[in-house]
Amino acid sequence: MxxxxxxxxxxxxxxxxxxxxxxxxxxxxxxxxxxxxxxxxxxxxxxxxxxxxxxxxxxxxxxxxxxxxxxxxxxxxxxxxxxxxxxxxxxxxxxxxxxxxxxxxxxxxxxxxxVPMTLVAKPTMAAANYGELAKWIAANKEKVNLANAGLGSASHLCGLLFQSTIKIDMTTVPYKGTGPAMTDLIGGQVDIMCDQTTNTSSQIEGGKIKAYAVTSTKRLGSPALAKLPTLDELGLKGFNVAxxxxxxxxxxxxxxxxxxxxxxxxxxxxxxxxxxxxxxxxxxxxxxxxxxxxxxxxxxxxxxxxxxxxxxxxxxxxx
Known part of the structure; x- marks a missing residue:
């Protein structure tokens, strides 16, 4: 009772x-x-x-x-x-x-x-597609500057998995947040970054950075990202970061x-x-x-x- x-x-x-x-x-x-x-x-x-x-x-x-x-x-x-x-x-x-x-x-x-991720690069990157970007990374290896928003950030984790998957170590450049990392990517101070769509969509749509692929297993439907292939279909089988x-x-x-x-x-x-x-x-x-x-x-x-x-x-x- x-x-x-x-x-x-x-x-x-x-x-x-x-x-x-x-x-x-x-x-x-x-x-x-x-x-x-x-x-x-x-x-x-x-x-x-x-x-x-x-x-x-x-x-x-x-x-x-x-x-x-x-x-x-x-x-x-x-x-x-x-x-x-x-x-x-x-x-x-x-x-x-x-x-x-x-x-x-x-x-x-x-x-x-x-939230899927996107593999993006500075606007002056010469590579026109992921295949060309992969060749450029392989040719330059440790000289490639891979930005992230700090230890444990989404971009840090995606960068770790990307390096592990392609078996190439790059020079990682940690920042105190996505803002300064994106600013330097736009300015060309760093080469590439893997970051979530919530941070990259507007920059891609505005033509401020180059985009090569998404990290989901299926292509995305949002206007800024619909044309981007997945890393899985580009040869990195099973690559999936959300x-x-x-x-x-x-x-x-x-x-x-x-x-x-x-x-x-x-x-x-x-x-x-x-x-x-x-x-x-x-x-x-x-x-x-x-x-x-x-x-x-x-x-x-x-x-x-x-x-x-x-x-x-x-x-x-x-x-």
């Missing part, structure tokens, strides 16, 4: 009237970046499906681990959640002193989207709250406006079983294993 005393003992968030106050979505990167954009787009739809106020809090630093740590240690009441990208799977290999356990300290709420985003709550969040959050997320992912906003950036909203907590967690578990091999082989770690 449920008594008044037992009801009062339940966490506030476990009551049927959840949510009663604003929900904070922690984004572990600075405002204006691609993950921040995903969070703000999703929040527009979640406000309707959860009938709640959503607040975005940017907690950048240490490759996204500071924001993730904050959520892992937050009260498990459903009012603080994390929106993170592929860094959830790569941080265990990249960082030796993580303040949380990726698979143990979070409740998995569902995957949101996948920067995915997922939603997480602190471990121990009551199941009724998790169920409401997951149900709200699933409904939000059906919002046509969200699809339009994300497709304009080359992102694809997830519509398969990974929107369910168990399959989301299994997916991240598999990604941890996949990227752990690549990162350890490269020997690039952070303290």
């Amino acid at each position: 449920i008594t008044l005393a037992s009801l009062m003992a339940l966490p506030l968030a476990a009551r049927a009237d959840y949510p009663e106050k604003p929900i904070t979505i922690v984004v572990p990167f600075s405002a204006g970046g691609p993950t921040d954009k995903v969070a703000r787009d999703l929040a527009e739809s979640l406000r309707k499906t959860l009938n709640a106020t959503l607040v975005i809090e940017n907690v950048g630093g240490a490759g996204g681990t500071l924001g993730a740590t904050k959520v892992a240690k937050a009260a498990p009441d459903g009012y603080t959640v994390l929106l993170h990208h592929i860094g959830m799977a790569t941080s265990p290999a990249l960082y030796r002193n993580l303040q949380y356990k990726t698979l143990d300290d979070f409740e998995y709420l569902g995957l949101i989207n996948e 920067i995915w985003h997922g939603l997480y709550a602190p471990k121990g969040t009551p199941k009724p709250v998790l169920d409401k959050l997951n149900a709200g997320l699933k409904k939000a992912l059906q919002d046509p406006d969200l699809h339009k906003r994300q497709e304009a950036l080359g992102a694809v909203i997830v519509q398969d079983g990974r929107v369910n907590p168990a399959e989301h967690k299994k997916f991240v578990t598999d990604e941890i294993a996949k990227w752990g091999v690549v990162i350890k082989a490269a020997g690039q770690y952070a303290d």
Whole structure:
């Protein structure tokens, strides 16, 4: 028998009237970046499906681990959640002193989207297609400057896999963010970069950089990228890199709250406006079983294993 005393003992968030106050979505990167954009787009739809106020809090630093740590240690009441990208799977290999356990300290709420990458180059690059670019890279090897947005960034990870796949080591040039990396690529200070469509689409469409391929297994439908072949069809069989985003709550969040959050997320992912906003950036909203907590967690578990091999082989770690 449920008594008044037992009801009062339940966490506030476990009551049927959840949510009663604003929900904070922690984004572990600075405002204006691609993950921040995903969070703000999703929040527009979640406000309707959860009938709640959503607040975005940017907690950048240490490759996204500071924001993730904050959520892992937050009260498990459903009012603080994390929106993170592929860094959830790569941080265990990249960082030796993580303040949380990726698979143990979070409740998995569902995957949101996948963002393919593009292989791009400075505007003065002479190569007219990927075949010519590959020959140029092979001829120059270590002289080739491969830019990335910093350790653990999407461009860093894609660059690692690209070098591993073609079995050529290049000179990697890390930057403190995508902005300065893209600025130097446009200016010709670096040669090539592999970065997500959310960062490259407008630059490609504006003719500011050259584009050679996408990293998805299928060609993309967005106007700026539709003509680009996949690296898989160009001969790098199985090459597939997508920067995915997922939603997480602190471990121990009551199941009724998790169920409401997951149900709200699933409904939000059906919002046509969200699809339009994300497709304009080359992102694809997830519509398969990974929107369910168990399959989301299994997916991240598999990604941890996949990227752990690549990162350890490269020997690039952070303290």
